[in-house]
Amino acid sequence: MTHTLSLPWTPVALSSDVPPGTVIPAKLSSGPIAVWRTQSGHLSANGDRCPHRGMRLSHGFVRGETLSCIYHGWRFADDGSCTHIPAHPNLTPPSAIKCNPRQAKESGGVIWVADELPDEEPVFFEGYKPLRSLVVAADETSVREATQATDVDSGLAVNHAGTDIRLLVSDLDGEQVFVILLLAENTSPEACVSASRWAEVMRQKAERICNHGETT
Ligand code: FES
Known part of the structure; x- marks a missing residue:
């Protein structure tokens, strides 16, 4: 996965997309990940593959402070270690059983994930708040062309009808990009609605540019 500039952290979701006790799928350049939040609010991320039989952990569910695989119920802590195997309830799971933990942080309402802990902190847009995210079935070049950003x-950065919009763009797989819109904190509700609609128009335009060769 690449993003607009070479960032050590990848933006994968909005903080509001992962309330306590939930898990969602996301992607890094190294592969699919599961992003989850414990009941107490701690954010975690790990490879989206159970070390037992390979089930996607993002299909599982959060139990208290652990992530539970939906297939045979193995449970994992936020450091990736296995804490419980239902078929062997008296066994302390070997420490070698891990579900490939990643680094996860939140900054300005955005969830950022990295394979290894970077030296620097994730990007923080002072005075901006996330509005929404969307997946665009186009490459990053087409998004740039569609937005004229x-x-x-x-x-x-884009200005739409007087509203200053910031975009974070991550290439998911060469065919789709993940886009997060951020607006100034004092943006009016009407301007938020307008910016959200602009994003939908931008999405359709980028997809036409990428898939049908439309020019701006
Ligand atoms: S595949 Fe996950 S517990 Fe068996």
Whole structure:
């Protein structure tokens, strides 16, 4: 996965997408991941593959402070270690059983994940808040063309009808990109609605550019 500038952290979701006690699928360049939040609110991420029989852990569910695989119920802590195997309830799971933990952080309402802990902190857009995210079935070049955006602060900047919009763009798999919209904190509700609609129009335009060769 690449993003608009070469960031050590990848933006994968909005904080609001992962309330306590939930798990969602996401992607890094190294592969699919499961992003989850414990009941007490701690954020975690790990490879989206159970070390037992390979079931996607994002199909599982959060039990208290652990992530439970939906297939045979193995449970994992936020450091990736296996804490419980239902078929062997008296066994202390071997420490070698791990579900490939990743680094996960939140900054400005955005969840950022990295394979290894980077030296620097995730990007923080002072004075901005996330509005929404969307998946665009196009490459990053087409999104840039559709938005006519300029590079700024490790993201893209667009002005739509007087509203300053910042975009974080991550290439998911060469055919789709994940986009997060951020607006200034004092943006009016009407302007938020307008920006959200603009994002849908941008999505359709980028997909036409990428898939049908439309020019701007
Ligand atoms: S595949 Fe996950 S517990 Fe068996």
